[in-house]
Amino acid sequence: MATTFADQLRSLPDEALGALLQLRPDLVVPVPADISALAVRAQSRGSVARCLDGLDEFTLTILDAARVTRAADTAHTSVDAIVELAAGVAADDVRVAIDRLRVRFLLHGPPEALQVVAAVDEVTSPYPAGLGRPADYLDAHAAALVADRAKLRRTVLAAPPGARAVLDRLAAGPPVGALGRAAEPRNGEPGRAGTEVAESIRWLVDQHILVPISDAGRAPRADGDLVELPREVGLLLRRDTGPLGALRPFPPQPEAPVRDxxxxxxxxxxxxxxxxxxxxxxxxxxxxxxxxxxxxxxxxxxxxxxxxxxxxxxxxxxxxxxxxxxxxxxxxxxxxxxxxxxxxxxxxxxxxxxxxxxxxxxxxxxxxxxxxxxxxxxxxxxxxxxxxxxxxxxxxxxxxxxxxxxxxxxxxxxxxxxxxxxxxxxxxxxxxxxxxxxxxxxxxxxxxxxxxxxxxxxxxxxxxxxxxxxxxxxxxxxxxxxxxxxxxxxxxxxxxxxxxxxDHLLPAPVDHVLVQADLTVVVPGPPEPELAGELDVIAEPESAGGASVFRVTPASVRRALDVGYTAPELHTLFQRRSRTPVPQTLTYLIDDAARKHGGLRAGSAGSYLRSDDEALIVEVLADKRVTGLDLRRVAPTVLVSPRPVARLLGALREAGYAPVAEDAGGATVLTRPKARRAPSRTPRIMEPAGPPSLAGPRLAGVVEQLRRGDIATRAARRAPVTVRAAQGQAVPGLTAVQQHSQAMAVLQQAVRDRAKVWVGYVDSHGATLSRLVRPVSLSAGYLRAEDERGESLHTFALHRITAAVTEE
Incomplete structure (x- = not known):
């Protein structure tokens, strides 16, 4: 099957092969050595799952139809069989969905003998379209019942109301339900409704409409915990909705108003x-x-x-x-x-x-x-x-x-x-x-x-x-x-x-304001960065939006004076920025704040406080709001405190005073507060999910590289045995490494063909053993396989496998 799959890829024209790589770009990350490696990757579980993730609901349903219509002996299906099963949908729409699957090579082969990639069964639900497995696979009695179509209809029609409700629920999917759990006691007493459901299920089991299965879902068991609805019964119950259920070949169109x-x-x-x-x-x-x-x-x-x-x-x-x-x-x-x-x-x-x-x-x-x-x-x-x-x-x-x-x-x-x-x-x-x-x-x-x-x-x-x-x-x-x-x-x-x-939609930045009589400052648009910086200092924000509003307060004027503005500079700033006459109240506010500003001087003693106004010193010393500063009068115009200057200034400003700092020479120290900043860091940019898209010369180059690699590989296979061994190829009678590679190839093929294989391996005690198993999956360094004789699932570490031979 792998060779056939690779040959189909090899026979594609460059345009079709490029289309496959465009639809499944993960196949060339990194670029495989040749077409055979590309075929192996295209059948891997990860690549198939990634491809299925991008398919729509209708295409996935048609893929389920292909799985349902596969013949038991050849595992082949056909386009006509899929179209027939998708009843109620136009045949052209079904064929378009089939083409989407074929161009991605999830379906491959001629239209009359299509095959589903084996990994599809591994990464999707074991119950395609919500239908159970065939009756002849589950139980002989159920197979005999579904073989007689008339008897099957009579039995279903004779089902009690409770049993019919169970059938309708399982027919909608998934087709597996619990047996006996509905009647489990609650609070020490069995529920009446649960008992009725359990009785209905047991009636269906006795009539062989439902089949008990084990938890693993493989071997039938009379007292199993689960029951399964055979596929033929599910198809009979879906005669009104269709074998695949409700089909939507086109996406739902939201009913949305269209705005200007x-x-x-x-x-x-x-x-x-x-x-x-x-x-x-x-x-x-x-x-x-x-x-x-x-x-x-x-x-x-x-x-x-x-x-x-x-x-x-x-x-x-x-x-x-x-x-x-x-x-x-x-x-x-x-x-x-x-x-x-x-x-x-x-x-x-x-x-x-x-x-x-x-x-x-x-x-x-x-x-x-x-x-x-x-x-x-x-x-x-x-x-x-x-x-x-x-x-x-x-x-x-x-x-x-x-x-x-x-x-x-x-x-x-x-x-x-x-x-x-x-x-x-x-x-x-x-x-x-x-x-x-x-x-x-x-x-x-x-x-x-x-x-x-x-x-x-x-x-x-x-x-x-x-x-x-x-x-x-x-x-x-x-x-x-x-x-x-x-x-x-x-x-x-x-x-x-x-x-x-x-930028064309946003209002243009403005460099002016409108000062109102109530000391509000209206900015009729987004302010320029320079104007925004000035407003942050001289006014308090009140509202934001297309036209933001600020207000000039005594605290904001004092803040402006603290960072170095003088009263004449503030008057000039408002006259330059305002398109309306500056109100007299704002002029008085600035002059009054400037007259009070610096009336007190603070320094470090811890810190000291001095003023030419002795009455002001007495007022501060008697103010109970600043008792935490532990002020002490050392002269008629000087107070000292053990607190730092910054704390002294902050407490006085909170109490409503307007002190300023001075240096050792008595000069006023006016500074803008230093903004604290975290260390700069590079933003984390998330790359687009998945591999990059391929197009144009890049795609043509990848296709050409695959063709050249394929030619080189086929030429290498015709080389002498010694040359092939030097290149690491598996040849008979050579090293253990090459024998192990052969075993891995046999196991990969057996997983795809679901064939039985004799596996030789070394157990944890160092003993060499062999077992006849049916491989299920090969990934993450382990082989998982079924042993039908013991009805169990075994896991083998790949590094312990010494040989693998297909059952004759």
Whole structure:
């Protein structure tokens, strides 16, 4: 069979062989030495399973039909037999599905004698299309019953209502059920319903409609724990729905409203601004008050709630933003000393140096950094707040939220949305149903990952009004080169295309503000980086959005004076930036704060406090709010404290005073607070799942390499025995290594043919033994085989096998 399979691949034209490699690129990673090696790889379990993962529901059902219609003696089927079994579906649709399987070589051979690759039975359900095994394989009495079609119908029609319900359940699949477990006692007494089900099952067993089987599902046993519905009975019970059940040759089309593309882009652009603003708020909150890293890793629940309040989002949104910022390299970990334990250090979360560069970039570039990090990160933020298998909560940035398949699940969800009509905004459940049809094997167990992808896309502005935005389509486009440009010199779309498209949708950055009489400062658009830096110092943020609002307060003016601004500079700044007249109240506020600023001077004694205003010194000394500073008057205008200068200044400012620091010469020290930053780190970029796609000259080169390797291998086989032995080929009567290689080849062939083999091996005591077995699988360094005489399953270590000979 292997030789026949290899010969079929060898006889393909270059175009057909290239099409196979395009559909199954894992076959050439790495490139096999020749066509025979390619054939072995194409029949391996891993490659077949990977190929099946990409097939749709209807194609997988047709593959099950091919398995069901195989002849017992030859294991062959035909296109006509498959078309006949797929009743209720147009023959052309069935043939198209068969062609999809043949071009991938999951089915091979002529149309009248198709064969299913043996590994398909190993990596799929043992019950194709939910049907059981043939009656003649399970039990002689059941075989006699199904041979008489009229008697079988009468027996099924005579089944009691409870027994008929059991039959309908098993006919829908899977065809295996428990025998006797339904009548197990509960709370010391058997349940009535369970007893009735058990009696119905036993009636069906007595009528040979159900067959008892062992747990392994091989040998019949009268008192077995399981029962199986023979295939012929299942086909009879499916006469209304069809032998293969309900067939859907085409994907389900979500009933989705189609929205205006301009409205979608506008909504998405607004959300991108909100996502960038919220991310900045989260990182600023961490810069002001770093969060400790938990002993088990991750961010604590209280810190996450604090960040959610600072950003104005819910906890799920804050978890997503924190995860994305960490994946983008804007957030990192740093060490800090622990005050209560001298010499001890603790890890904390802080913005990195890359955050300052990111903050200075344009809005579209900042969003692109977040979106690309989200697409490729191996974290699943939707798990935050849930519990793991040990019933422990999963925290943000904790190792438990790591999922290697998260990027692929995210990409699948967005690709499904992109494949719909532009502007379509389907419901999430409808999209999940579409994904389950497109790749049922792959979608199984990924529902949470797909939902997480849709929610993250909405929060980050990848989607707007439930539909995919135009700039997101550019972001999702494949950056790989086209067939006409294999060197990538002229890519059709550069990564900056999405940034430019979004930049056209966002309002232009503004360099001015509107100062109101109530001391509010309105910014009519996204501020330029320089203006944003000035506003952070001189005003307090009140609301964000398309037009953000700030407010000038005495504390904000004092903060500006602390970092080095003078009163005339503040007056000039507001006159230069404001498009409205500067209100007189703001001028008075600045002058009043500047007059009070520096009225107190602090230094180190521990620290001291002096002032030319003796009454002010008396007021501070009598203030109960600063008693913790242990102030002591050493002169009419001087107080000293054992506390550090920084603590002295902070306590006085909290009490409402406006002190400034001075150096040893009495000069005022005005400095901007130094921002703490974690060490910069390189963001982890997840490579696209699976092997790279092949096209153009690259594909032609791989095909040519396979052809040349095949020619060289066949030439080497005609060489003398000594030459072939030197090349490591298996030849009769040579070394033990070559004999072991021959044995492996015989076992691989036996697994495909399901043939019996005499296996010689060395047991754990060093004794040489032999056993007649039927190999089941050959992987991970072990051979698993059935011994039909002992009705048992044996496992042999491959390095202990000395020989293998097919049964004559």
């Amino acid at each position: 593309p301009k409205a979608i882009d506008s909504a998405g652009a607004g959300q991108t601004m909100e996502a960038v603003r919220a991310t900045e708020a989260v990182l600023e909150a961490l810069a002001a008050e770093p969060a400790p890293v938990l002993k088990t890793g991750g961010l604590g629940v209280r810190d996450l709630k604090r960040l959610a309040r600072a950003a104005g989002v819910d906890e799920a949104g804050a978890a997503l933003l924190v995860e994305v910022a960490y994946a983008a390299g804007l957030l990192g970990e740093s060490e800090t000393s622990v005050h209560r334990a001298p010499g001890a250090v603790q890890d904390i979360f802080l913005p990195t140096g890359a955050y300052d560069l990111w903050r200075a970039a344009g809005m579209a570039h900042r969003w692109s950094t977040l979106a690309r990090a989200w697409l490729t990160m191996t974290r699943q933020p939707g798990l935050v707040g849930k519990r793991d298998e040990r019933d422990r909560p999963i925290n943000a940035l904790a190792p438990d939220a790591e999922r290697a398949g998260a990027p692929q699940a995210r990409r699948e969800a967005l690709d499904a949305l992109a494949a719909l009509e532009p502007g379509s905004a389907p419901a999430v459940d409808d999209l999940l149903a579409l994904l389950a049809w497109q790749a049922p094997r792959r979608a199984r167990g990924r529902e949470l990952g797909h939902r997480d992808g849709f929610s993250g896309a909405a929060l980050l502005g990848v989607t707007g009004l439930g539909a995919l935005t135009s700039y997101a389509r550019l972001l999702l486009s494949d950056p790989e080169t086209t067939e006409s440009d294999p060197l990538g010199l002229h890519p059709d779309e550069s990564p900056a295309d999405a940034v430019r498209a979004l």
